Amino acid sequence: MVMKVYGDGMSACVARVLLCLHEKETEFELVPVDLFACHHKLPSFLSMNPFGQVPVLQDEDLTLFESRAITAYIAEKHKDKGTDLTRHADAKEAAIVKLWSEVESHHFNPAISAVIHHLIVVPLQGKTPDAAIVEENLEKLGKVLDVYEEKLGKTKYLAGDSYTLADLHHVPYTYYFMKTGHAGLVNDRPNVKAWWEDLCSRPAFLKVSPGLTVAPATN
Amino acid sequence: MVMKVYGDGMSACVARVLLCLHEKETEFELVPVDLFACHHKLPSFLSMNPFGQVPVLQDEDLTLFESRAITAYIAEKHKDKGTDLTRHADAKEAAIVKLWSEVESHHFNPAISAVIHHLIVVPLQGKTPDAAIVEENLEKLGKVLDVYEEKLGKTKYLAGDSYTLADLHHVPYTYYFMKTGHAGLVNDRPNVKAWWEDLCSRPAFLKVSPGLTVAPATN
Structure with a gap:
């Protein structure tokens, strides 16, 4: 089954x-x-x-x-099928994947999910977004992306030169974020921009992104 | 080394x-x-x-x-040494450990860390805690603990009948939380209270807790 x-x-x-x-x-x-x-x-x-x-x-x-x-x-x-998302054959590489997955969970996600909530979800509920919360979290997100910019200058993906869960976990919120008026946070950082364009070119992304249909607010 | x-x-x-x-x-x-x-x-x-x-x-x-x-x-x-913290021998049990570890990361930690920050860290910095943020996060924490209360009525620990990383990750913040004036959130839920008392009785806890010396505010 x-x-x-x-x-x-x-x-x-x-x-x-x-x-x-x-x-x-x-x-x-x-x-x-x-x-x-x-x-x-x-x-x-x-x-x-x-x-x-x-x-x-x-x-x-x-x-x-x-x-x-x-x-x-x-x-x-399915560790031996499709893309190797965890670098399971090497304990130290696997630990680095886990590390950057935790960075997504504890640094990137809290900031970007607050921005998405206020710029996309709250307007859909007919309410007014809290501009101060948006500003505060855009600033936090920018600092996280500064770290990514430096890391992605050394390796192609966050956990090394292979695409892993550490990258994949970022995709859906970043996709929605790029439709807000703040895409510059990604586009103004050349390494982050190249990384994001790479993530968007993957066949799996092309299958999933048409489903991401929640309409963003215009600001 | x-x-x-x-x-x-x-x-x-x-x-x-x-x-x-x-x-x-x-x-x-x-x-x-x-x-x-x-x-x-x-x-x-x-x-x-x-x-x-x-x-x-x-x-x-x-x-x-x-x-x-x-x-x-x-x-x-060290999977074959000391306490089995990941239930690594059974993929489904290991997945349940991961699930409740993620619950700690995405439900429990955001709420309790905000409370600890405002009731312990902010006063140490000579600033005034934001009472509205404390209230909002105590309410969120209470809802998470309602889910735990039900789960811990069915199994001794969060991920089953064995102590795992899913429990361990909760310990330090809960220890500090119990020193604030809001310990009732734990003590008023019998299954959560019994779980917490069990976690506190472990030899590893008794070695680590003397180091947790940040003084809480009195409110």
Whole structure:
């Protein structure tokens, strides 16, 4: 039986998992969850993920949530298939992949997700974004991208010269971010810009990006 | 050569790594970094971690930062020694450990670290904590602990009936949190309280907790 992914491809966290499945050339079934009708808050969904968030992965008797736990599971299960996303054959290279994945989780994601929330999600809810929160997080994001700019001057990807989960995890939020008025944060840093253009050219990205359809605000 | 940990044991993120090293019964050297003198912002330190944060781990030619990447590396390197922190022998159990580690990173840590920052760090800097941020994050933390309360009614630890990294990663911030005036968030939830008391009784905790000496504010 193929793995089932519960969610909607417009969700950045669902897209993260779909990217991983395509990189691993793995068959899967996407089971739609209507987020606008709040079907992720129904008891049947909460029994799979008590936090009421997509995606959820079902692989036979295993139910997983948290997108980065799901990508790690898929990458490990299919480690010898498709793109080597974890550098599993060398413990030290694998540790460097984990390090930059943690940087995404604890430095990049908190800043960019706050910007996306206020510039894309809040306007969709008919509310006014908090400009001070946007500014504060753009500044934090810029500092993270300064570190990336230096690192990407030394290696082609964050964890070395191979594309890994450490890069992949950045893709969906960066895609949405580039549609806001602040794409300069990426484009003004030549190494980050080249990295982002490389990530956008991957076949897996070209399969997943058409699903990322949430419309950004114009500012 | 034994692993070197650069940091100060009063830092929650350093303590996370020290807990892991003790659970793994692994020798190490703690290399002091004077945080009050900002030695983690000196060029020599930034060459190890461009984000200027402790801890940093050095294991021969490998330099790592990000505490959770370090614990994953130590747990993997010494997987057959001391406590089995990753359930590595079973891919599905290992995935569940990863899942609850991600919950700590993306649900528990953002809320509790904001509370700790405003109730412990900000007063130390001679500034006034932002009461609205504290309230907002206590509410978020309460909702996370509601999920834990239910989970810990079914299994002894977060990822099953064994103590793993998913539990360990919670320890240092929870220790500091219990010294604020909001320990009721833990103590009023019987399963969370029993879990916390169990975590506090572990020999590794008893070795690390005396180093967690940052004084909390009284409110």
